[in-house]
Amino acid sequence: MIKTVAIQGARGSFHHIVSQEFFTNPVAIIECMTFDRVVDALITKECDAAIMALENSIAGSIIPNYALIDDNKLHIVGEHYLDIQHNLMALPNQSIEAITEVYSHPMALLQCKAFFKHYPHIKLVEDKDTAEVAERIQKKQLKNIGAIASVMAAEIFELDVLAHSIQTIKHNETRFAIVKRTNSEVPESDINKASIKFEADHKRGSLATVLNVMSDCKLNLTKIQSLPIIKTPWKYAFFVDITFEAYEDFAKAKSIIEIMAQGFKVLGEYKNAKL
Known part of the structure; x- marks a missing residue:
């Protein structure tokens, strides 16, 4: 039985959401900031399985992840499609007008570009991970700083959602692969x-x-x-x-x-x- 799963990103990331939705029983997660680290965790048996995004309905294939699976002789044992909803969040009791900078993953920023045209005073800054930014804002109590992340991230890190579903194309889906070291146990x-x-x-x-x-x-x-x-x-x-x-x-x-x-x-x- 799978007990531990490596994910790319922090708690509240879209990979984390997939780990909660795909597996029947609760699983512990290992947070990894890169897909190389995800694969290393799987190969060294720190975890029983890994979750890796393979393609997005807007951005297309994530080619390096196909190569990582192939080069490391890993096996796809399942897949999961997730509706990606981007939300603008910040510390409580702030308005969008008070936000001066928004940090997030480059793909999230790109997918929300049209929304921020209405707020030219906000500077967009590329970062490593959507949920990790939300965590940083909470830990350091960063005022006037926003993150683009999931509703789960807002709940975990006690941030206020200032705007829901801000992605330009509302139907935005990502396909994730469930990966293991050995071949499928699927009948x-x-x-x-x-x-x-x-x-x-x-x-x-x-x-x-x-x-x-x-x-x-x-x-x-x-x-x-x-x-x-x-x-x-x-x-x-x-x-x-x-x-x-x-x-x-x-x-x-x-x-x-x-x-x-x-x-x-x-x-x-x-x-x-x-x-």
Whole structure:
């Protein structure tokens, strides 16, 4: 049973929220400021599992995290989609007009850019983590300083929410992967999604041939992301997410692609969280 989970960010971060929503039983968290530290905690067995954001509906894929999972031979055992709601918060009894600076993660600042056009007096400052800023404001009692973070962070660190849901695009969703050191314990009958990686030459038809196999085997391609192979110019690794109704179809595709493509690897087999 999973008891301890490594997350990127502090208590109240979106990774923390996922840890509360995904697991049936309560889990303890290890707060990590970088994804490299998250992976280290998992590899050194400080934790039983890790949570890593993989893509955002606005910003797209977080490519380095795919590489971290691949390079460290980790396994995706589940996924979770979270509706990202950004909120402006500060110490109690302050107005937005009193706020002179707002600190947050660069992505959060970017996603809330339109809101702050109405408040030109506020300086936006990039920081490491959304919830960590909220924690710092509370610990140091920083007046006239705001944070952009989750409602959970405001509750944990006793801050007032000055404005709710300030992100420009209201439907803002992030997909998170649940990662472990070993392969999935998900029963084969429940597996209907997989993440795979393979390599293809930079020549006509090399990628199309693999994609045709997926189509012939009744697999639905939901995500494809290329990454240059640094040591081999003009050759690419492809990270692909696929869904399917029958595991037998995926098993058939695996056996064929393994022969056709170089560097084939299954990064995870798990249950589709979007059903």
